[in-house]
Amino acid sequence: MPNPGPEPRFHIETHGTADSVRQILIDLRAFVEGLGPDADTSGTIEIVMAEALNNVIEHAYAPGCEGPLWLSAQRDGGLLRVELRDTGRPLPGFKLPQTNLPDASGPLQGLPEGGFGWFLIRDLTDSLSYRRFGAQNRLTLEFWLNRAVQP
Protein backbone atom coordinates (compact mmCIF):
# COMPACT_ATOMS: atom_id res chain seq x y z
CA MET A 1 0.00 0.00 0.00
CA PRO A 2 1.56 3.32 -0.98
CA ASN A 3 2.58 5.78 1.71
CA PRO A 4 -0.38 8.12 2.07
CA GLY A 5 1.87 11.03 2.97
CA PRO A 6 1.48 13.53 5.79
CA GLU A 7 -1.97 14.65 6.90
CA PRO A 8 -3.00 18.03 5.51
CA ARG A 9 -2.96 20.74 8.10
CA PHE A 10 -5.14 23.83 8.39
CA HIS A 11 -3.24 26.71 9.88
CA ILE A 12 -3.98 30.38 10.26
CA GLU A 13 -2.50 33.28 12.19
CA THR A 14 -4.52 36.43 12.09
CA HIS A 15 -5.68 39.47 13.99
CA GLY A 16 -8.65 38.58 16.12
CA THR A 17 -11.90 40.32 15.15
CA ALA A 18 -15.48 39.10 14.73
CA ASP A 19 -15.01 39.34 10.96
CA SER A 20 -11.76 37.37 10.91
CA VAL A 21 -13.36 34.76 13.17
CA ARG A 22 -16.22 34.39 10.73
CA GLN A 23 -13.79 33.78 7.87
CA ILE A 24 -11.75 31.30 9.92
CA LEU A 25 -14.93 29.34 10.64
CA ILE A 26 -15.88 29.22 6.97
CA ASP A 27 -12.39 28.16 5.90
CA LEU A 28 -12.02 25.60 8.70
CA ARG A 29 -15.38 24.09 7.83
CA ALA A 30 -14.31 23.62 4.22
CA PHE A 31 -11.12 21.91 5.43
CA VAL A 32 -13.10 19.60 7.74
CA GLU A 33 -15.59 18.70 5.02
CA GLY A 34 -12.64 17.56 2.92
CA LEU A 35 -11.76 14.98 5.58
CA GLY A 36 -15.02 13.08 5.04
CA PRO A 37 -16.65 13.54 8.44
CA ASP A 38 -20.06 12.29 9.53
CA ALA A 39 -22.95 14.41 8.28
CA ASP A 40 -23.37 16.54 11.38
CA THR A 41 -19.73 16.65 12.51
CA SER A 42 -18.58 19.66 10.51
CA GLY A 43 -21.50 21.65 11.91
CA THR A 44 -20.61 20.57 15.43
CA ILE A 45 -17.00 21.62 14.95
CA GLU A 46 -18.08 24.99 13.57
CA ILE A 47 -20.35 25.65 16.56
CA VAL A 48 -17.59 24.79 19.05
CA MET A 49 -14.89 26.77 17.28
CA ALA A 50 -17.21 29.79 17.00
CA GLU A 51 -17.58 29.79 20.76
CA ALA A 52 -13.88 29.21 21.44
CA LEU A 53 -12.77 31.92 19.01
CA ASN A 54 -15.38 34.40 20.23
CA ASN A 55 -14.24 33.76 23.80
CA VAL A 56 -10.74 34.85 22.81
CA ILE A 57 -11.76 38.08 21.13
CA GLU A 58 -14.39 38.97 23.73
CA HIS A 59 -12.67 37.90 26.93
CA ALA A 60 -9.00 37.03 26.54
CA TYR A 61 -8.35 40.36 24.93
CA ALA A 62 -9.65 43.28 26.99
CA PRO A 63 -12.11 45.70 25.33
CA GLY A 64 -10.27 47.92 22.90
CA CYS A 65 -7.18 45.68 23.01
CA GLU A 66 -7.21 43.35 20.06
CA GLY A 67 -4.65 40.62 19.58
CA PRO A 68 -3.58 37.71 17.43
CA LEU A 69 -5.29 34.37 16.94
CA TRP A 70 -3.32 31.28 16.03
CA LEU A 71 -5.27 28.20 14.99
CA SER A 72 -4.07 24.86 13.74
CA ALA A 73 -6.15 21.80 12.83
CA GLN A 74 -5.02 18.40 11.67
CA ARG A 75 -6.40 14.89 11.55
CA ASP A 76 -4.75 12.38 13.85
CA GLY A 77 -6.16 8.94 13.23
CA GLY A 78 -9.92 9.27 13.56
CA LEU A 79 -9.74 12.54 15.43
CA LEU A 80 -9.55 16.14 14.33
CA ARG A 81 -7.20 17.92 16.74
CA VAL A 82 -7.54 21.68 16.89
CA GLU A 83 -5.20 23.94 18.77
CA LEU A 84 -6.05 27.55 19.46
CA ARG A 85 -3.54 30.00 20.88
CA ASP A 86 -3.74 33.61 21.90
CA THR A 87 -1.73 36.06 23.96
CA GLY A 88 -4.63 37.44 25.97
CA ARG A 89 -5.52 37.17 29.62
CA PRO A 90 -5.48 33.69 31.16
CA LEU A 91 -8.67 31.87 32.07
CA PRO A 92 -9.55 32.61 35.70
CA GLY A 93 -7.69 30.21 37.95
CA PHE A 94 -5.71 29.08 34.90
CA LYS A 95 -8.29 26.40 34.25
CA LEU A 96 -11.38 25.64 32.21
CA PRO A 97 -14.46 27.19 33.77
CA GLN A 98 -17.58 25.51 35.10
CA THR A 99 -20.04 24.91 32.33
CA ASN A 100 -23.55 24.96 33.71
CA LEU A 101 -26.22 26.13 31.31
CA PRO A 102 -27.77 29.46 32.21
CA ASP A 103 -31.20 29.02 33.77
CA ALA A 104 -33.98 29.45 31.24
CA SER A 105 -36.81 28.52 33.58
CA GLY A 106 -37.60 31.97 34.92
CA PRO A 107 -39.74 34.87 33.71
CA LEU A 108 -39.36 36.40 30.26
CA GLN A 109 -37.25 39.39 31.23
CA GLY A 110 -34.83 37.16 33.13
CA LEU A 111 -34.09 34.82 30.22
CA PRO A 112 -30.40 34.45 29.48
CA GLU A 113 -28.87 36.13 26.44
CA GLY A 114 -25.41 34.68 26.99
CA GLY A 115 -23.31 32.30 28.98
CA PHE A 116 -23.84 29.38 26.63
CA GLY A 117 -20.39 29.23 25.09
CA TRP A 118 -18.42 26.99 27.47
CA PHE A 119 -21.35 24.62 27.81
CA LEU A 120 -21.46 24.13 24.04
CA ILE A 121 -17.69 23.69 23.91
CA ARG A 122 -17.67 21.03 26.63
CA ASP A 123 -20.77 19.27 25.40
CA LEU A 124 -19.65 18.93 21.80
CA THR A 125 -15.93 18.20 22.10
CA ASP A 126 -14.60 14.70 22.60
CA SER A 127 -11.57 16.03 24.45
CA LEU A 128 -10.79 19.52 25.76
CA SER A 129 -7.76 20.86 27.54
CA TYR A 130 -6.36 24.25 28.45
CA ARG A 131 -2.89 25.28 29.35
CA ARG A 132 -1.31 28.62 30.11
CA PHE A 133 2.13 28.52 28.52
CA GLY A 134 4.22 31.60 29.29
CA ALA A 135 2.21 34.50 27.87
CA GLN A 136 0.01 32.24 25.76
CA ASN A 137 -3.33 30.58 26.27
CA ARG A 138 -3.42 27.20 24.56
CA LEU A 139 -6.72 25.42 24.10
CA THR A 140 -6.71 21.95 22.55
CA LEU A 141 -9.98 20.47 21.27
CA GLU A 142 -10.53 17.06 19.72
CA PHE A 143 -13.45 15.75 17.70
CA TRP A 144 -14.11 12.27 16.37
CA LEU A 145 -14.65 12.65 12.66
CA ASN A 146 -16.68 9.46 12.21
CA ARG A 147 -18.58 8.32 15.27
CA ALA A 148 -19.90 5.05 13.82
CA VAL A 149 -16.48 3.48 13.93
CA GLN A 150 -15.35 5.02 17.21
CA PRO A 151 -16.21 4.05 20.79
Added chain:
Amino acid sequence: MKLSTTTKNGVAIITVTEPRIDAVVAIQFKDAMRAATDGGPDRVVLDMSGVTFVDSSGLGAIVAAMKYLGLRRKLDLAGLTPDVDKVFRLTRMDSIFDIYPSVAAATALRAAG
Protein backbone atom coordinates in the same frame (compact mmCIF):
# COMPACT_ATOMS: atom_id res chain seq x y z
CA MET B 1 -28.50 42.97 8.88
CA LYS B 2 -31.40 43.06 6.46
CA LEU B 3 -34.77 41.65 7.43
CA SER B 4 -37.78 41.50 5.15
CA THR B 5 -41.24 41.79 6.66
CA THR B 6 -44.68 40.78 5.45
CA THR B 7 -48.00 40.25 7.17
CA LYS B 8 -50.13 37.12 6.71
CA ASN B 9 -53.28 36.16 8.59
CA GLY B 10 -52.60 39.01 11.02
CA VAL B 11 -49.13 37.69 11.80
CA ALA B 12 -45.89 39.52 11.08
CA ILE B 13 -43.49 37.27 9.18
CA ILE B 14 -39.92 38.49 9.41
CA THR B 15 -37.44 36.77 7.12
CA VAL B 16 -33.74 36.80 7.89
CA THR B 17 -32.03 37.34 4.57
CA GLU B 18 -28.45 36.67 5.71
CA PRO B 19 -27.11 33.16 6.33
CA ARG B 20 -25.35 33.85 9.65
CA ILE B 21 -26.60 35.40 12.88
CA ASP B 22 -23.31 35.58 14.71
CA ALA B 23 -20.98 37.85 16.69
CA VAL B 24 -20.43 40.01 13.59
CA VAL B 25 -24.11 40.96 13.25
CA ALA B 26 -25.75 40.17 16.61
CA ILE B 27 -26.18 43.81 17.62
CA GLN B 28 -27.39 44.85 14.18
CA PHE B 29 -29.86 41.95 14.27
CA LYS B 30 -31.27 43.14 17.59
CA ASP B 31 -31.64 46.69 16.25
CA ALA B 32 -33.22 45.46 13.02
CA MET B 33 -35.69 43.29 14.92
CA ARG B 34 -36.78 46.22 17.08
CA ALA B 35 -37.38 48.33 14.00
CA ALA B 36 -39.17 45.51 12.18
CA THR B 37 -41.52 44.67 15.06
CA ASP B 38 -42.31 48.12 16.46
CA GLY B 39 -45.96 48.95 15.94
CA GLY B 40 -46.67 45.61 14.28
CA PRO B 41 -48.94 42.66 15.05
CA ASP B 42 -48.72 40.98 18.44
CA ARG B 43 -47.55 37.73 16.89
CA VAL B 44 -44.26 37.61 15.05
CA VAL B 45 -42.89 34.61 13.19
CA LEU B 46 -39.17 34.72 12.43
CA ASP B 47 -38.41 32.84 9.22
CA MET B 48 -35.00 31.25 9.79
CA SER B 49 -35.06 28.97 6.74
CA GLY B 50 -32.24 30.90 5.09
CA VAL B 51 -30.01 30.89 8.17
CA THR B 52 -27.37 28.20 8.23
CA PHE B 53 -25.40 29.29 11.28
CA VAL B 54 -26.19 30.80 14.68
CA ASP B 55 -23.62 31.10 17.46
CA SER B 56 -24.34 31.95 21.08
CA SER B 57 -24.24 35.69 20.27
CA GLY B 58 -26.91 35.13 17.66
CA LEU B 59 -28.93 32.98 20.04
CA GLY B 60 -28.73 35.74 22.64
CA ALA B 61 -29.86 38.30 20.09
CA ILE B 62 -32.90 36.20 19.19
CA VAL B 63 -33.75 35.85 22.89
CA ALA B 64 -33.32 39.62 23.26
CA ALA B 65 -35.76 40.14 20.39
CA MET B 66 -38.33 38.01 22.21
CA LYS B 67 -37.78 39.89 25.45
CA TYR B 68 -38.17 43.18 23.62
CA LEU B 69 -41.62 42.16 22.40
CA GLY B 70 -42.72 41.71 26.01
CA LEU B 71 -45.32 39.46 27.55
CA ARG B 72 -48.24 40.63 25.47
CA ARG B 73 -46.61 39.71 22.16
CA LYS B 74 -45.10 36.47 20.87
CA LEU B 75 -42.04 35.55 18.83
CA ASP B 76 -42.15 32.14 17.15
CA LEU B 77 -39.41 30.60 15.03
CA ALA B 78 -39.83 28.77 11.72
CA GLY B 79 -37.60 26.75 9.46
CA LEU B 80 -34.61 26.10 11.68
CA THR B 81 -31.86 24.43 9.66
CA PRO B 82 -30.02 21.48 11.30
CA ASP B 83 -26.99 23.26 12.79
CA VAL B 84 -29.20 26.07 14.08
CA ASP B 85 -31.72 23.63 15.55
CA LYS B 86 -28.85 21.86 17.30
CA VAL B 87 -27.75 25.05 19.08
CA PHE B 88 -31.29 25.73 20.30
CA ARG B 89 -31.77 22.14 21.49
CA LEU B 90 -28.43 21.78 23.27
CA THR B 91 -28.86 25.05 25.18
CA ARG B 92 -32.48 24.10 26.01
CA MET B 93 -33.58 27.37 24.42
CA ASP B 94 -35.88 25.36 22.18
CA SER B 95 -38.17 25.13 25.19
CA ILE B 96 -38.77 28.88 25.36
CA PHE B 97 -39.87 29.33 21.74
CA ASP B 98 -42.58 27.69 19.69
CA ILE B 99 -40.62 26.30 16.76
CA TYR B 100 -42.30 25.35 13.49
CA PRO B 101 -40.86 23.47 10.52
CA SER B 102 -41.95 26.23 8.16
CA VAL B 103 -43.67 29.60 7.97
CA ALA B 104 -46.66 27.82 6.42
CA ALA B 105 -46.94 25.56 9.46
CA ALA B 106 -46.52 28.54 11.80
CA THR B 107 -49.28 30.55 10.12
CA ALA B 108 -51.75 27.80 9.24
CA LEU B 109 -55.23 28.76 10.35
CA ARG B 110 -56.64 26.30 12.82
CA ALA B 111 -59.95 24.68 11.91
CA ALA B 112 -62.85 26.00 13.99
CA GLY B 113 -64.50 23.75 16.60
